[in-house]
Amino acid sequence: xLSRRLRQLAAAAAAAAxxxxxxxxxxxxxxxxxxxxxxxxxxxxIDGFAADFEKENPGVKLKPIYTGSxxxxxxxxxxxxxxxxxxVTSILLSTDMYTLIDEDAIVPFDDLVKTPEDKxxxxxxxxxxMENSRTGGKTWGIPFQRSTVxxxxxxxxxxxxxxxxxxPPATWQEQLDYAQKLTRRDASGKVTQWGLQIPSSGFPxxxxxxxxxxxxxxxxxxxxxxxxxxRPEVIGALQYWVDLARKHRVHPEGIVEWGTTPKDFFExxxxxMWTTTGNLTNVKNNAKFDFGVAMLPAGKQRGxxxxxxxxxxxxxxxxxxxxxxxxxxxxxxxxxRAAQWSIDTGxxxxxxxxxxxxxxxKYVSEFPAAAVARDQLPYAKAELxxxxxxxxxxxxxxxxxxxxxxxxxxxxxxxxxxxxxxRLLRAHRR
Amino acid sequence: xxxxxxxxxxRGAGRALESVAAWTLGVxxxxxxxxxxxxxxxxxxxxxxxxxxxxLTLDNFVKAWNAAPFARYFVNTVxxxxxxxxxQLVLVTLAAYAFARYRFPGDDVAFALVLVxxxxxxxxxxxxxxxxxxxxxxxxxxxxxxxxxxxxxxxIFLLRQTFKTVPRELDEAARVEGCSSLQTxxxxxxxxxxxxxxxxxxxSVSYHWNNFLWPLIITESVESRPVxxxxxxxxxxxxxxxxxxITAATLLxxxxxxxxxxxxxxxxxxxxxxxxxx
Amino acid sequence: MNRATQWIHAWLLLxxxxxxxxxxxxxxxxANLWHSFFSTPKGARPAVFVGLDNYRNLxxxxxxxxxxxxxxxxALGTIPTSIAxxxxxxxxxxxxxxxxxxLRLAYFTPTVxxxxxxxxxxxxxxxxxxxxxxQVTGALGxxxxxxxxxxxxxxxxxxxxxxxxxxxxxxxxxxxxxxSMSPHLAEAAAIEGASRWYFFRRVTLxxxxxxxxxxxxxxxxxxxxxxDHVFVMTRGGPDSATTLLLYYVYEIGFRFWDSAxxxxxTMVLLALLAVVALAQFFFLDRKVHYQ
Numbered sequence: 001x002l003s004r005r006l007r008q009l010a011a012a013a014a015a016a017a018x019x020x021x022x023x024x025x026x027x028x029x030x031x032x033x034x035x036x037x038x039x040x041x042x043x044x045x046i047d048g049f050a051a052d053f054e055k056e057n058p059g060v061k062l063k064p065i066y067t068g069s070x071x072x073x074x075x076x077x078x079x080x081x082x083x084x085x086x087x088v089t090s091i092l093l094s095t096d097m098y099t100l101i102d103e104d105a106i107v108p109f110d111d112l113v114k115t116p117e118d119k120x121x122x123x124x125x126x127x128x129x130m131e132n133s134r135t136g137g138k139t140w141g142i143p144f145q146r147s148t149v150x151x152x153x154x155x156x157x158x159x160x161x162x163x164x165x166x167x168p169p170a171t172w173q174e175q176l177d178y179a180q181k182l183t184r185r186d187a188s189g190k191v192t193q194w195g196l197q198i199p200s201s202g203f204p205x206x207x208x209x210x211x212x213x214x215x216x217x218x219x220x221x222x223x224x225x226x227x228x229x230x231r232p233e234v235i236g237a238l239q240y241w242v243d244l245a246r247k248h249r250v251h252p253e254g255i256v257e258w259g260t261t262p263k264d265f266f267e268x269x270x271x272x273m274w275t276t277t278g279n280l281t282n283v284k285n286n287a288k289f290d291f292g293v294a295m296l297p298a299g300k301q302r303g304x305x306x307x308x309x310x311x312x313x314x315x316x317x318x319x320x321x322x323x324x325x326x327x328x329x330x331x332x333x334x335x336x337r338a339a340q341w342s343i344d345t346g347x348x349x350x351x352x353x354x355x356x357x358x359x360x361x362k363y364v365s366e367f368p369a370a371a372v373a374r375d376q377l378p379y380a381k382a383e384l385x386x387x388x389x390x391x392x393x394x395x396x397x398x399x400x401x402x403x404x405x406x407x408x409x410x411x412x413x414x415x416x417x418x419x420x421x422x423r424l425l426r427a428h429r430r
Numbered sequence: 431x432x433x434x435x436x437x438x439x440x441r442g443a444g445r446a447l448e449s450v451a452a453w454t455l456g457v458x459x460x461x462x463x464x465x466x467x468x469x470x471x472x473x474x475x476x477x478x479x480x481x482x483x484x485x486l487t488l489d490n491f492v493k494a495w496n497a498a499p500f501a502r503y504f505v506n507t508v509x510x511x512x513x514x515x516x517x518q519l520v521l522v523t524l525a526a527y528a529f530a531r532y533r534f535p536g537d538d539v540a541f542a543l544v545l546v547x548x549x550x551x552x553x554x555x556x557x558x559x560x561x562x563x564x565x566x567x568x569x570x571x572x573x574x575x576x577x578x579x580x581x582x583x584x585x586i587f588l589l590r591q592t593f594k595t596v597p598r599e600l601d602e603a604a605r606v607e608g609c610s611s612l613q614t615x616x617x618x619x620x621x622x623x624x625x626x627x628x629x630x631x632x633x634s635v636s637y638h639w640n641n642f643l644w645p646l647i648i649t650e651s652v653e654s655r656p657v658x659x660x661x662x663x664x665x666x667x668x669x670x671x672x673x674x675x676i677t678a679a680t681l682l683x684x685x686x687x688x689x690x691x692x693x694x695x696x697x698x699x700x701x702x703x704x705x706x707x708x
Numbered sequence: 709m710n711r712a713t714q715w716i717h718a719w720l721l722l723x724x725x726x727x728x729x730x731x732x733x734x735x736x737x738x739a740n741l742w743h744s745f746f747s748t749p750k751g752a753r754p755a756v757f758v759g760l761d762n763y764r765n766l767x768x769x770x771x772x773x774x775x776x777x778x779x780x781x782x783a784l785g786t787i788p789t790s791i792a793x794x795x796x797x798x799x800x801x802x803x804x805x806x807x808x809x810x811l812r813l814a815y816f817t818p819t820v821x822x823x824x825x826x827x828x829x830x831x832x833x834x835x836x837x838x839x840x841x842x843q844v845t846g847a848l849g850x851x852x853x854x855x856x857x858x859x860x861x862x863x864x865x866x867x868x869x870x871x872x873x874x875x876x877x878x879x880x881x882x883x884x885x886x887x888s889m890s891p892h893l894a895e896a897a898a899i900e901g902a903s904r905w906y907f908f909r910r911v912t913l914x915x916x917x918x919x920x921x922x923x924x925x926x927x928x929x930x931x932x933x934x935x936d937h938v939f940v941m942t943r944g945g946p947d948s949a950t951t952l953l954l955y956y957v958y959e960i961g962f963r964f965w966d967s968a969x970x971x972x973x974t975m976v977l978l979a980l981l982a983v984v985a986l987a988q989f990f991f992l993d994r995k996v997h998y999q
Contacts, residue, residue, distance in 0.1 A: 103750060188849070190852060200857075200946075201945060253854060254858040255854065255857030255946040257835070257857065260831070260835050267837075269838060391964055398948055401946040402947040
């Protein structure tokens with residue numbers, strides 16, 4: 001008898017539990033990989049985004065997972081795809097697009113963009129950023145934390161060299177002239193101050209891309225199946241870079257370390273440096289002198305590659321999860337939020353609408369350097385990204401370093417790099 | 431050492447010359463540590479300038495501490511190092527005992543197979559071991575960092591040599607008193623091999639405290655990352671290198687090991703001597 | 709105890725270590741060989757048997773040959789120097805030179821500091837213009853040089869870091885050996901009027917041979933195993949001038965995600981290590997008395 005009562009009780013309890021379970025099922029979990037090492041202010045901002053979004057969208061559980069550097073994050077994303085447990089959405093390098101497509105890991109946004117508002121939202125991003133998001137007529141990534149290359153200069157040194165401290169070089173010729181005036185040597189002929197420094201360790205292709213675009217061509221086609229490393233314009237761009245160091249001696253010889261370049265700038269070892277917009281806050285805090293930020297000088301035209309990370313949505317997810325992730329991506333890229341994100345982090349805001357917000361207008365008027373990246377965006381082109389991206393890029397990196405260290409002529413270096421890229425990409429052209 | 435043994439110590443000009451050489455080398459060798467101390471305790475503008483009287487500060491330590499979860503990394507490393515060492519001591523003792531005191535079919539082949547690991551260390555087999563850890567489903571855990579190192583050929587080899595020097599009579603006496611094999615091992619062999627254990631433990635701890643490549647590959651989260659990987663993730667930012675904070679972080683994370691070494695360096699060398707690693 | 713139980717005991721004692729060794733040393737070595745005959749699975753495409761294709765690609769890969777040559781130079785550049793310095797250090801610390809406590813400490817600290825951390829410090833030492841090395845050479849009136857940024861000096865710069873890191877560790881072994889040498893030898897030599905250098909060359913050095921063998925094996929393995937500083941200081945550049953074999957394995961396996969090609973490359977590394985092991989076994993082992 002007792003046991004029957006117990007059974008009834010158990011049944012009642014189970015019945016009571018059903019709605020709870022149903023409610024639990026109705027909550028959509030969205031694991032979200034974000035490429036940063038845990039700790040520091042940015043994780044707090046992201047955690048804040050997640051909490052605010054959940055408050056406005058009950059039933060969605062957004063789970064930010066901090067996955068370290070971009071390199072770590074793509075590794076983690078790819079292995080989790082292979083082991084069958086990928087995130088629903090993730091921010092990864094915009095250049096990882098072809099890799100993710102080749103691994104059959106992501107879905108295009110086209111199926112999620114349905115309403116006219118969605119279409120207007122998608123059209124609102126700077127076209128320069130969208131170049132790394134589209135291939136084969138589809139959109140695979142949404143720009144979020146993006147950057148470009150800009151020129152920083154030391155105004156005091158400009159003054160000392162008799163240059164107008166508020167007028168950065170606008171053309172290649174000016175850049176060279178200025179650099180010659182800014183390079184200083186001691187009595188023995190040893191350089192004590194360089195005119196210009198363009199880093200070439202680690203990922204020289206990114207900075208070099210600026211030179212190539214300025215000289216008239218980008219390095220690859222939009223389908224990511226062809227590279228143009230051995231075009232005369234590209235070789236010419238490399239020749240310009242090599243000449244700065246080897247012929248004109250206004251730029252250090254050999255490889256310039258990316259990591260120490262900002263420090264070199266602070267130590268007044270050079271007057272102008274090319275580096276990412278992402279260094280703005282760092283320079284602002286550490287430069288003990290008046291500095292300026294400018295668009296890269298023009299060759300035949302102005303130009304810079306874009307850089308940074310995009311949102312992707314992973315294939316192995318339920319339609320409800322994809323919808324929820326899409327909703328979050330729209331939410332977080334709204335002009336007001338994008339503007340605040342840009343102000344807080346130093347990344348370039350991804351749409352014109354974000355720059356038109358009052359908060360952003362006020363920030364730019366107080367700190368005009370923040371507008372330089374925006375003004376350069378109309379000239380910005382897609383960052384080098386192809387199928388088999390890492391290797392095709394390495395071929396170029398090695399070629400650039402060979403030319404800069406003087407082991408190959410620019411022409412030979414670029415021909416070798418192109419041959420290697422051809423070999424790697426042949427399989428992707430069928 | 432007796433007084434007369436000093437006859438071959440350097441004298442006169444030779445002594446002066448050698449002292450200078452030894453000291454030059456010593457200064458060169460301590461330089462990176464000296465630089466780390468200088469830079470960590472001074473503001474960033476002095477990280478490349480060595481001016482006496484530069485202001486001292488603890489800011490860099492505060493910044494480093496707040497910039498990354500070093501406390502967690504530190505705990506991970508301590509757990510990692512102790513887990514590996516504990517497992518190694520047990521496994522190595524048992525295996526070394528088998529090789530030192532038992533004759534069994536295939537013992538030579540088995541020993542040769544163990545020695546293979548002296549050359550082909552887990553550090554080289556990263557691609558396959560990564561695959562194995564994925565299959566086992568323990569990727570990104572402290573256990574997965576340690577597992578490939580737990581059966582240590584170096585330890586087995588070392589301890590076998592030591593066990594072999596234990597007089598048979600002691601072994602037999604223990605048996606006469608009714609000790610089982612394991613009891614004999616515990617009561618006779620292990621106490622006699624203490625210096626070897628100490629020397630081996632020190633090598634193991636400093637090796638795994640500093641190991642980088644395998645942990646870099648197999649870990650993905652703060653919960654399992656040791657300090658070396660944490661340091662690297664922290665140091666390689668797009669914004670360039672900030673030596674003040676990196677050196678502060680380095681001192682924070684290696685401090686305990688350094689202090690322990692300072693305190694025990696004499697015993698360290700002596701245990702090596704007595705362990706017969708020479 | 710009869711024979712059979714003894715065998716069983718022995719195997720039981722061996723079992724835990726043997727299982728782990730088999731799983732993480734023997735199996736991966738064999739599996740690595742097996743996987744090197746297949747292609748890398750990608751997206752929907754599974755791995756297929758490709759025979760020797762990966763090895764053929766290896767032969768055609770100029771970076772592989774460069775890494776191979778780099779690694780041999782690296783071994784050649786680091787091993788003899790660090791052993792020689794280690795012996796000198798041990799002799800000095802063993803003698804009663806003034807301040808030997810400090811010296812022993814100074815020599816040994818690199819062993820305790822993680823390579824990944826000190827590599828950042830060495831990066832500063834080698835930085836052009838204001839790096840420590842430049843501050844010194846500049847004060848002496850030498851021209852500035854981009855140590856890590858030129859192909860000729862990048863690998864030697866890494867070698868310096870390796871020697872610095874290793875010598876103190878090897879010193880400990882030599883020191884232990886020196887301290888257990890009988891003082892009577894020195895007394896006898898002194899009575900016969902042998903010079904310090906003669907004694908070192910004819911007595912000390914030969915007696916240190918077993919230690920040297922042990923250290924040599926360690927140094928050879930390290931030359932193929934220790935690539936941490938490459939990550940921080942050069943990332944294999946400029947133009948692959950500092951790409952060592954294991955770093956290339958990492959790059960291919962964990963940045964290009966081409967696990968099959970990485971497996972073929974690992975086989976080369978294993979073969980190299982096997983040659984070293986055999987050389988040691990057949991050649992060196994007979995020449996020195998191993999305790």
